[in-house]
Amino acid sequence: MRKLALLFPGQGSQYVGMGKELLERSATARSVFEEANEVLGFDLQQIIAAGSPEELTRTEYAQPALLTVSVAAYRVYMEEIGVIPTYAAGHSLGEFSALTCAGVLSFPDALRLVRRRGQLMQEAAAEEAGAMCAVIGSSRERIEAVCAQASSSDERMVVVSNYNSSEQLVISGHRLAVEEAARTLESDGARISFLKVSAPFHSPLMHSAAAKFREELDTCTYGSFEWPVVANVTGKPYESPAQITSCLTQQLTAPVRWDLTMQELCDGGVSLAVELGAKRVLTQFMKTDAKSIVCYPYEKVAELDLLRQELAPELLEQARRLVANNVVTKCLAAAVCTRNRNWDLNEYEQGFVAPYKQVQRLQEQLDETGAPPTEAQMREALELLKQMFITKRVPEQEQRERLVHILKQTGTTSLFSNMLDHPEQLHV
Numbered sequence: 001m002r003k004l005a006l007l008f009p010g011q012g013s014q015y016v017g018m019g020k021e022l023l024e025r026s027a028t029a030r031s032v033f034e035e036a037n038e039v040l041g042f043d044l045q046q047i048i049a050a051g052s053p054e055e056l057t058r059t060e061y062a063q064p065a066l067l068t069v070s071v072a073a074y075r076v077y078m079e080e081i082g083v084i085p086t087y088a089a090g091h092s093l094g095e096f097s098a099l100t101c102a103g104v105l106s107f108p109d110a111l112r113l114v115r116r117r118g119q120l121m122q123e124a125a126a127e128e129a130g131a132m133c134a135v136i137g138s139s140r141e142r143i144e145a146v147c148a149q150a151s152s153s154d155e156r157m158v159v160v161s162n163y164n165s166s167e168q169l170v171i172s173g174h175r176l177a178v179e180e181a182a183r184t185l186e187s188d189g190a191r192i193s194f195l196k197v198s199a200p201f202h203s204p205l206m207h208s209a210a211a212k213f214r215e216e217l218d219t220c221t222y223g224s225f226e227w228p229v230v231a232n233v234t235g236k237p238y239e240s241p242a243q244i245t246s247c248l249t250q251q252l253t254a255p256v257r258w259d260l261t262m263q264e265l266c267d268g269g270v271s272l273a274v275e276l277g278a279k280r281v282l283t284q285f286m287k288t289d290a291k292s293i294v295c296y297p298y299e300k301v302a303e304l305d306l307l308r309q310e311l312a313p314e315l316l317e318q319a320r321r322l323v324a325n326n327v328v329t330k331c332l333a334a335a336v337c338t339r340n341r342n343w344d345l346n347e348y349e350q351g352f353v354a355p356y357k358q359v360q361r362l363q364e365q366l367d368e369t370g371a372p373p374t375e376a377q378m379r380e381a382l383e384l385l386k387q388m389f390i391t392k393r394v395p396e397q398e399q400r401e402r403l404v405h406i407l408k409q410t411g412t413t414s415l416f417s418n419m420l421d422h423p424e425q426l427h428v
Contacts, residue, residue, distance in 0.1 A: 001314055003086040005265050005273040006077075006101065007282045007295070008070045008094035010256075012195055014062045016053055018278040019069040021301055022076055032072040032107075039111045040064060057196050060118035063093050067114050070097035070277035071107055073298055077276060078414045081307060083314045087237065087270060089230040089261050091282060092162075092201065093117075095251065101276075103226040103413055104241060116216050120209035121199045121252070130200030131175040132161060133182045136168050138190035143169050143181075150181040154204075161202035163259040165288045170195065172203040202255055210252040217245040226413060235260020258282075262290040272310060274298050327378040328362050330406040331385040335359070338402065341393040351391030355384040375415060382406075382416065 022029040023045075033045045047056060048065050056062055070090075074097070090098035093114060100110040135143055144160055151157040151173070158181045161172035171181055178200070182192045200206070222244050228237035231247045235257040238244065262285065265273070273295040275282045280297035287295070296307050308315070335356055342348055359381050366373055373381070382403065389399045407413040 002272055003268065003270045004083055004311075004314070005087040005089060005270045005293070006074065006085045006098070007273050007275045007286075008074075008088070008090035008097035008101070009066065009275065009277040009279060009281055010090065010092035010094040011059070011062050011066060011197060011201070013278040013281050014056050014066055015278060016048065016051060016056055018048060018065075018299075019072060020049070021299065022069070022072050025301060026072075026076045026079070028075045028079055029072040032075060033068060035107060036064065036068040036111055039108045040115060044068060053196075058118075059122045059197070059199055060115060063096075063114040063118040064111050066093055066277060067097050067100070067110055070094065071100055071110075073276040074101040075414060077274065077298055080304060081274075081311060081315070083311050084411045085227050087228050087230060087265060087268060089265065090232075091164075091258055092232060092251070092256050094277065094282075095229070095232050095248070097277065098229045099244070101414070102229050103223050103408075104229070104244065105220070105222065109220050113216060113220065117209075117213055117252075120212050121201065121206060124207075124209035125199045125205050129175060130173065130203070130205055131178040132170055132172045132195040132197050132200055133178050134164075134168055134170050134193045134195060135182070135185050136191040136193070138169075138185050138188060140169060142188065143171065143185065146181045146184050147171055147173075150177045150184070152177075157204060159203050160255055161200070162256045164256070165259060165262075165285045167288055168285075172200040173205060174200070202251070202253065204253055206252040210249050213252060214245060214249040217248055226408060226411075230261045230264050232256045232258070232261070235264050237264070258285060259289065262286065262293075266290050266292055272296075274307065326366070326373050327406060327410050327412055328359060328366060328373050328381045330410060331381040332356070332359055332363060334402050334406060335385055335388045338389065338392055338394055338398075342391055347391060352388045355387050359384050378412065379416070 019029065023033065036044050044065060047061055048069070056065060088098040088102050090096065096105065096110050096114050099105045100107055105113070140163070147158045147160060151159070156174050156177045158171050158173035158177035160169055162170035164170060171178055182194070186192050222241035224241065225238065230237050231243070233247050233250045233254045238247070270293055273286060273293050275295060275297045278299065280299070283295040283297050286293055294310065296303055296310070298307070335352070362373070362377055362381055386399065407416055
């Protein structure tokens, strides 16, 4: 099978009305936005749909908005396509989206983190004090040298903040220093474009924000990776969740090494990528510096058929695996191998034997048709397993661990993540 990467865009990709098609065609996308509104305590969907570009550009709104659109796109992708990636990577803010979709961060935690991240970044640089500018058509060495020349002190500094591709770098820092470097590079023949952002990201001006953000990161609990995620600051996959606090803290002041990320994906044998979120900025970067990888944006419904055709062999193979190694089968095995602590025969008959027979009948139907289980069948099996766990008086922690194990083994965590975040949704 070919290797697939999921890519998540960063700040700068936002625009008023983003995610509109996803919301119109998917109840799942709408539920993601509803959850975001509830966690954040304000109507994020309204800001995205009908706010002003200036409001949406503000870091404190842009970051949760982009995260929400990317998570919605990912969940819709898993419903409509569902091929499991070999890698994931996100550009700057997009790294939080990648970590959320890989199961490392819960969506509520990610929303709170990026909201606070945006506030801290906004506070770290006073209005008009900082700027960022994209530079196209100049060499890395020349841009770095010009930045060094334009930086005269800690109060007048500009650095390379984004190594986006061989054709585009971004500089960031104090406004006057950025403007001086930009003028010099433009006089050399480079094209320049000042970014619509409200703070000088990925520069030393973010040190105070980074120190405070580390404290926020230390309060979170991180899950294990369902697939590797490439870190911005190293251009290499995380080795363990223990690295997350350090990497995400450094990310505020260190440059985004998207050039190294693309090289890592190429070296890892990736031949296909899907960009999940607003616009198609990362798709364009891949066309420039990762030509061996075919990249599809996943914002518009028009791309669906093309992507399904491209992924047809992977979809067939995944379906075969689901038949042989599906949630229903795993639920039967978990029910049998879990220790019983309930010796009331009537309770056991009603609460274990009867639901176990129901799951057996589900499995028999699948065996007859040779088809993978539907989402409804998997949900039914999980609900019946929960009932059997309760009847056997299995401790709650063990119940959760066994459910997590089943979902990870079968690659269905994204479908039933709400069951893990909210166990009461397993109705029994």
